[in-house]
Amino acid sequence: MIIKIAFKNIWRNSLRSWTVIIAITLGIFGGLAVISTATGLSKMRQNNAIETYISHLQIHDTNFLQFSRINDTIPQKAELISYLNSSKLVNGLSKRIKTESFIQSAGGTSGVILNGISPDNEKNVTRIYQKLNHGNYFQKHKRKPPIILSQILSTKLNAKINTTVQCSFVNSYGESVVCVFKVIDIFQTNNSLYDEVNAFVKMEDLKAYAKLKGIHEIAVKLEDESNVETFRNELISKFPNHQIDSWRGIAPELGYADKMMNLILIIFLIIIMLALAFGIINTMLMAVLERKKELGMLLSIGMNKKKVFGMIIWESVFLALLSGPLGLLCSYIAITTFAKKGIDLSFAASGLRSVGIESTIYPYVENRFYYIISILVILTAILSSLYPAIKALKLNPSETLRTAN
Template sequence: MILMFKIAWRNIWRNPRRSFVMIAAITIGLWAGLFVSGLMVGMMHIRFITSIEQHVSHIQIHHPEFLIDNNLVHTIKDWETLREQLQTNSNVKAFTGRAISNGMLSTATQTRGTTIMAIDPITEAKTTGLDQNILEGNYLEEGTKNQVLIGRSLAQKLKLQIGSRLVVTFQNTEGDLVSSAFRVGGIFQTANLLLDEKNIYILQSCLAEYTGQQTLVNEVALLLYVAEQVNSESEALQANFPYLQVRTWADISPELAYIQDMGNQMLIMIMAIILLALAFGLVNTMLMTVYERVYELGMLMAIGMNRIRVFLMITLETLFLTFVGALAGMALGYITILILGRRGLDLAPVGGDALLQYGYPSMVYPMLEPIFFIQLTFLVVIMVFASAIFPAMRALKLKPAVAVRND
């Protein structure tokens, strides 16, 4: 058996140029596949993290009717009780209460719809890190009257800057329209430009002045220390507050759940397609090898080598040829992902800023789980045996008496 391994290894180097070309093709193919896969995983991971930490949070709690019409009147009546319970929950990392209302935003030249987010600046900063996304101006602080935070993309479209005046109109809890003048106190940018164009932020205390209600909360968002506890925590909260609507991030943003569930399967499909393309080249290479060695194979069978050994020899040659390229490709892919995973890859110069429209940051950190390399190894093994069958069967069909006259 050891002799068969030695013979197969020597055979693939009898035509070094062809072997090197095939090995290079496998190496480049696997490296490119791993790089693209790592890039996709990095993009999906960073989108998930930024969506959870900057916008969705792990769990959100609303008045059930608020989810239907987004009316400011549908508030969480037991906000104080809920807040006390969340403060004593050791699994909750941070939480914040918001008052949300649809309204109109008017400048001297333009008017457009907006979503007014009235926040507690301290708890909002702990929950979503909004204070870390300020590009110009200052974050909201208690005591600063009629200040508003707007997204950079919205500021550019409305030609607003720090100190610019705008008018916000919304419907209060009595159903009356209320208008008030605000000054732009800060300009922010998150990883989702669509939401940046839609949402503006003001103080809850400021909204309370126009509604006459000191406690006005429509939405509670909370982060957990352990993301895997999201289902158990949401079920516990729903049981304690059955008249409220408790939703997890998967309920709020199904596309995030889909990405998490289908991401690995998509990567396997991509690698399978790449390996399938490489398999055709490998089959062609091995067929050429068989046809060039018709006399040799016929002579081996004529002097007593049985067909099983011939089949094994061709299979081992295919195995060695593939594994040399596969090991080199996976090693290069691993090193590339390791380096870029630490330094990051900025896609902004190649149009990466457009990704912000869909919630993807332009800076991506490629990454792959170790299990993916194990799965890839299994795919390579399958490709080897699938690619070896046809050339090996062609070799087995040779008749020694005819083959030895083919010199």
């Protein structure tokens, strides 16, 4: 009966109750919309980075990343590659050699990292081959060694397709080498910072110019991103003389963004719950003060304080139980719809590309957030109804019956 009265009580002022329900619904929807968009942005930036140039894991000689010396090649290469190929967790791997070089054309000069790759292997790890203007991933070329430049570098050097560019660097013997490449295609990723300093050549060409036997980098893509840290630890224990980094270690800014996003999500949740709490406190306090006489009557005729307290709490819980699922349902429908369609931000495409983000954002929210928010909404409702409920308990029946309206 107490629960029944509590449920009926919330409809005594249906306009006020609906206002609170809609406010809470919009709060949850707004919060989840921002959370999902921000998470979608973060995930997209992270996935772009992983699939375009980082991959899940990278293996180097322990000195290579620090000094970028051409002779700091990966030790135990064959054993390492054999181990990686035999692991079920590994989806693909790509061997690379990397040389810091000076590139010049008739139209300009720039610094560049020449990435010597095996195109077929690289396809298993990154998606650069999908980012080409003409789709020529080293399949078609003539006598001169081919090179693929980024759109940014191509514009800077004024080097179009079929233009010859000259690169100079120091080979493994410490000799200065000048080599000539022909531009066969232009790529453009969503990260202009990456594009500005990277160019791709065939591994055998760069190896020959650099007189190098080893490789500098092995990029590993796993079947499942969640296994990254486990597999990294496994590799470290097997190959302790190598530098083995996950994408978080290679591009810490992505990891920080991930952590910052989690912090933002917590702050958003706190803001949503505070708004919810104040909404409920305000409504329930008004409901208690308006019903002083009735509450006094209930205490007079023999309804004990525990039951009066419970009735007020139940009223808040009902408000939360009505608005919580409504908010979650609206959010779920909106998020799943836009997760498929995407949110088109093409009007800000160039700005987004400069920070490694595509112009269509796909909102994403982990299912656990729906559960967490449901529990938090109910807890907040209960906690925020405590004050009005305690206020109700302090009513003096004889005074409320005499003075209240």
